[in-house]
Amino acid sequence: MFESxxxxxxxxxxxxxxxxAPLVASNLLQMAVFAIDVxxxxxxxxxxxxxxxxxxxxxxxxxxxxxxxxxxxxPLIAAELGRRSHAVREVRRSVRMAAWAGIGAAFVAMAICSxxxxxxxxxxxxxxxxxxxxxxxxVLMWAAIPTILGALLRSTLATLxxxxxxxxxxxxxxCLNGLGNWLFVFGHGGMPALGLQGxxxxxxxxxxxxxxxxxxxxxxxRRLRRYRMFGRWWRMDGERLRDxxxxxxxxxxxxxxxxxxxxxxxxxxxxIGELPLAAHALALQFASIMFxxxxxxxxxxxxxxxxxxxxxxxxxxxxAGHVALLTGVGFMSLAAALLLFxxxxxxxxxxxxxxxxxxxxxxLTVQYMSVAAAFQLFDGAQTVTASLLRGLQDTRVPMAIALxxxxxxxxxxxxxxxxxxxxxxxxxxxxxxAGLVTVxxxxxxxxxxxxxxxxxxxxxxxxxxx
Numbered sequence: 001m002f003e004s005x006x007x008x009x010x011x012x013x014x015x016x017x018x019x020x021a022p023l024v025a026s027n028l029l030q031m032a033v034f035a036i037d038v039x040x041x042x043x044x045x046x047x048x049x050x051x052x053x054x055x056x057x058x059x060x061x062x063x064x065x066x067x068x069x070x071x072x073x074x075p076l077i078a079a080e081l082g083r084r085s086h087a088v089r090e091v092r093r094s095v096r097m098a099a100w101a102g103i104g105a106a107f108v109a110m111a112i113c114s115x116x117x118x119x120x121x122x123x124x125x126x127x128x129x130x131x132x133x134x135x136x137x138x139v140l141m142w143a144a145i146p147t148i149l150g151a152l153l154r155s156t157l158a159t160l161x162x163x164x165x166x167x168x169x170x171x172x173x174x175c176l177n178g179l180g181n182w183l184f185v186f187g188h189g190g191m192p193a194l195g196l197q198g199x200x201x202x203x204x205x206x207x208x209x210x211x212x213x214x215x216x217x218x219x220x221x222r223r224l225r226r227y228r229m230f231g232r233w234w235r236m237d238g239e240r241l242r243d244x245x246x247x248x249x250x251x252x253x254x255x256x257x258x259x260x261x262x263x264x265x266x267x268x269x270x271x272i273g274e275l276p277l278a279a280h281a282l283a284l285q286f287a288s289i290m291f292x293x294x295x296x297x298x299x300x301x302x303x304x305x306x307x308x309x310x311x312x313x314x315x316x317x318x319x320a321g322h323v324a325l326l327t328g329v330g331f332m333s334l335a336a337a338l339l340l341f342x343x344x345x346x347x348x349x350x351x352x353x354x355x356x357x358x359x360x361x362x363x364l365t366v367q368y369m370s371v372a373a374a375f376q377l378f379d380g381a382q383t384v385t386a387s388l389l390r391g392l393q394d395t396r397v398p399m400a401i402a403l404x405x406x407x408x409x410x411x412x413x414x415x416x417x418x419x420x421x422x423x424x425x426x427x428x429x430x431x432x433x434a435g436l437v438t439v440x441x442x443x444x445x446x447x448x449x450x451x452x453x454x455x456x457x458x459x460x461x462x463x464x465x466x
Contacts, residue, residue, distance in 0.1 A: 033170070061259045079307070165214075
């Protein structure tokens with residue numbers, strides 16, 4: 001299922017790119033799945049769009065963080081495959097216990113989501129928005145369990161060398177969500193017109209059918225069914241559950257720290273003014289799309305490093321790290337150049353920069369894009385390096401780095417410069433940059449000193465256990 005570990009930089013580059021390419025494409029398609037909802041909901045009016053955006057931001061942060069929890073299965077499985085290529089039982093153990101952890105955490109996420117009314121009231125949202133958001137969330141939250149389990153199976157298949165399956169199923173999800181919104185939002189095809197709740201229903205159905213698609217592929221694919229991933233699903237495995245939680249919970253906290261910084265920045269922008277908030281959203285939209293590329297490379301890096309880690313192959317760990325960092329930061333250098341030298345060209349995708357009515361918005365967005373150009377490099381570096389360390393099953397110290405970097409120099413700088421100096425919105429963006437620079441620098445330092453810190457084994461882990 002996997003080739004022998006490449007012994008050259010070029011060989012590792014080929015292996016990493018072949019694994020990362022479908023992961024990047026899947027990530028971009030996943031963004032399109034979410035964008036479909038916006039396209040349909042926007043036609044219901046600004047109040048419905050505001051309710052949807054705020055609700056999805058809460059739901060999305062919960063789900064994104066919990067995919068980090070179940071994502072702990074990936075480095076565990078990769079290490080087992082590095083130890084021995086036919087680690088059928090170990091793969092099954094990791095998937096089963098990650099699923100247990102994911103389902104349990106999904107119920108916690110659903111409990112948080114059910115409190116959307118009080119959450120929005122505390123943040124000062126209008127009663128009209130809250131009135132639409134509450135029933136919308138009460139439908140949407142049922143997508144939590146299938147979404148998290150689908151993310152687990154997607155990452156598992158990628159770790160087993162089958163990332164194109166996830167790409168194909170995500171493309172199917174895009175079509176399903178488009179059809180579901182068309183049917184249920186406006187009542188086409190004889191279906192009831194459910195408005196905003198129809199979009200939530202479409203998301204629940206799409207995530208459920210996507211999960212079923214993964215289960216069917218695993219059940220009937222000749223190379224995958226030998227793992228019997230769903231066998232004895234009721235059996236508790238305390239040791240492996242502890243492994244999943246030890247790796248996954250710090251990843252979850254790291255994602256919450258980063259997501260909290262960017263969500264917090266939006267609230268700061270809202271306090272500064274509507275125009276800065278709109279410019280912030282435009283500048284961040286392109287940055288978010290570009291981030292999907294190093295994110296996919298980072299997912300591949302976890303797998304490549306994890307296999308070398310399990311085999312006790314220090315040279316393989318080094319090769320995988322060099323390739324992932326060069327590829328991720330190299331791509332983000334191109335993205336930074338686009339933001340710096342062609343910001344108006346990018347804005348054409350969203351607004352008409354030539355209209356006089358958009359002049360103030362364009363000027364402010366260009367300023368923010370200049371800072372975004374700088375933080376593209378550090379954003380790519382931090383996400384790839386964090387994933388390299390995950391491949392070494394090192395997540396606790398990176399979690400501490402993220403909590404400190406994003407919330408002390410990051411949010412601290414954003415609040416100070418954004419609210420208490422004339423920099424205003426530009427100050428918030430400088431805070432984002434400060435957080436990313438701090439986290440990237442500390443993570444790179446830890447990766448560079450991985451041998452001295454004892455993060456890389458001298459021999460295959462099976463030999464150490466013996």
